[in-house]
Structure formats: C-alpha cells, structure tokens
Amino acid sequence: MPTSSKIAVFYHTFREISNLVHSSTNVGEVLELVVWKVTEALDAKGALLRILNLQTKEFELSAAYGLSESYLSKGPVTQQSIITDVYKQKPFVIIDDIMKDKRIQYPREAYQEGLRMVLDLPLVFRDHIAGLLRVYFPASRPFEVDEVDFAVALAQQCACAIDKARLIGEQQARYDQLALQTEKLSALGRMAAGIAHEINNPLAGILLYSSNLNKKIADDSLLKEGMEVIIRETQRCKIIIQDLLEFAREQEPKKTMTDINQIIDRAVSMLENEFRLRHIQLERAYSKDVKPGMLDGNQFQQVFVNLLLNAAHAIDQEGTIEIRTRSDSAGEHLIIEVQDSGCGIPPEYLDKIFEPFFSTIKDGSGVGLAVSYCIVRNHQGELTVKSQPGQGACFTITLPLRQ
DSSP states (O other): OOHHHHHHHHHHHHHHHHHHHHSOOHHHHHHHHHHHHHHHHHSSEEEEEEEOOOTOOEEEEEESSSOOOHTTTTEEHHHHOOOOOHHHSSSSSSEEETTTOOOSSSSSHHTTTTOOEEEEEEETTTTEEEEEEEEEEEOOOOOHHHHHHHHHHHHHHHHHHHHHHHHHHHHHHHHHHHHHHHHHHHHHHHHHHHHHHHHHHHHHHHHHHHHHHHHHHTSSSSSHHHHHHHHHHHHHHHHHHHHHHHHHHHHOOOEEEHHHHHHHHHHHTTTTTHHHHHTEEEEEOOOOOOOOEEEEEHHHHHHHHHHHHHHHHHHHOOOEEEEEEEEEEEEEEEEEEEESSOOOOOGGGGTTTTTTTTTTSOOSSSSOOOOOHHHHTTTTTTTEEETTTTTTTTEEEEESSSS
C-alpha cells in the first residue's frame, strides 16, 4: 500500500497538471509535464505519449521522458498495431512481457533500452481514443490501486487537454477563414463602390440624351417603343447602382427621439400608388403603448419602404399587407412586424435572404434587404423573417427602447 507521502505526491501532481490543463492553451506543455511527472511518481524508467492523427490514423510521438533518442526515432505507429478492443473497454492495460506482446512495436530495441514492463493508458474522450500514454518499467512489478487510479486520472486529463487543443484549433481555423472572407467582402465592397461611381456618370448621360431624343420622336414612330425601353432599363440600372452605393456607404445613424408609427406612415404614403395599382389592401395595427425611441428616422423610412416593396412584389396582384407595432411584455423592446399574403419564401432561401445581391424577386437587385438588415443592426436591433411557401412572409424588427 502506498505511503501517505506517496499519496501526497499523487495528489499534488494531479492538481498541478489539472490546473495547467484548464489554464494553458499549449497542449505540448501539458503533455511534457505529464510524461515527466508520471515517470517520477511511479518510479518508472520513462514514458511517452502518442496522439492519434485523425488524417493519417497513425499515433505520432508528442512527448517523452527518460527514453533515448535512438528508441524514440522509430517514427509513428499505425492505429491497428496499438489499439485493440481491449483498450476501448479498459482504462489501463499491463504488458508483463514486452518480448512476446504484439502491441510492442520494437521489442528488441525496447529490451536493449532496459525496458521490461509497460503500463498502457488509453486517452479516451467522448468514446473515442485520442492517444496513448505508455509508461515503461525496468522490471516487472505489482501496482497498488492508488497508483493505477493516479495514472488513469492523468490519462483522462491528457485526453481533456488534447480535446481542448483540437477545439481551439478548429475555432482558430474557422476564425481565420471568416477573417479572410470578411477581408475579401470588404475589398469587393470597396471595388464595387468605385465601379458604381464610374458607371453612374455615363448612365446619367444615357438617361439625359435618351429622354431628350424621346421627346422629339413622334408617338406613332417605330423608334418610340425602343427608346422607352432604353429609358426604363437605364432608370432601373440607376436604382440598382444607388442601392449598391447606399449599401457600401454604411452611414452612421443620426438618432433622434422618433415616433416609429409616424415613420411607417411616411413610408406608406410614398407607396400608396403602388398598392392601388396592384389592388393591395394595407392594414395598420399600432399599439397604444408604443413609445418614441432613439432612431434615425430617414434610415428607418428606407427600411420600411424596402420591406413594403418586397411585400408588394411577393403579392403581385390582390392581397393584404399588415403592419403591426407593439412593445414586448417587459417594455424593453419595440417590435414591428410586416406581414404579407404573398407567395412566401422557400425554406432553402431563408438563410440567404439578407445576403447582398441575393433576391427571389424577378429583376430585383438583392440590395434592399441587405441595406435594411445593416440599418437595423446599427441600431442594436434584429431583423428576422418567417415564411412558408404559399403562405406569405412576416418580417420582424426588434429594437431596444433604451440605447
């Protein structure tokens, strides 16, 4: 039975390694400490630790202590040569005779190294073997329960450290990819804004001269229809370019105490003729408990114009648009809902609906919703959508009343 001083060594060693696992992001530092401490605590000849490479399926040497360079230079070993079903079922495996056990890859070299007995500790995390801690002894010996418990606990800490390192690596890879994508989008936005400025000037010239020529063409001329197509398409291009410039500009909101119901009414008044031509009925349900908030009125007027135009295009002819405003139960958020009876949005498009230049509307620029999303986010709010094909769509804006 281990002495009280030996148990104290086990305790302090385990606590030191456990603290390092939780405080350090350097898994190599943890593993080097483990092989050193487990060798000393168990009076072993040495120890090594191999980690499973998920790509090659080989156990690669990650840390070692007390073993010669010639023995360690043998290289990685395959998963099948070490791990059997026994390792998945038991927290440790004792190999009494290294010369006769197939799990010892280099028995002759191990014998020359002065190694006679091995304690294997699989590093298991989430039912998967992440590695193997192998402790070597110069002679066969029995193990006390406390010794084995100590070694198994260290192996579990190693598994936690390896899993933590892999999670950090995955998160770092995702972050690097996101940062690269963000930089690409930023560069693309700057380039698009520059191109938009360059295109805007010749478009203005085309629109000016085509409009003047159209006035001089007789109404019954064959050129009249073609010239009107040129004017109409040029105007559409200018609208797309203007939307692109608005999206690239990302102006800071100029917040003032604003009544959101009045902003909605202003947006509706701009589109009354559109609704009349499409035979769309507009319903407004404003809650009496809605209080003014700190908003940029001009920007939110643009948001509601975009949402209402999208709703009108989704309905096309004969339908209903309902606008609702209310406060949440805690009185901390303002909620605005714009619901239409249109064609709805397919489920596969719901995650893309706020991306720039993505549109489900024929001849749509795909910029209006992206601009609206940015404006709402700049007010610390959220813009979400719920929809089912054939059952319309409901866009919801949630804004904090205190900003």
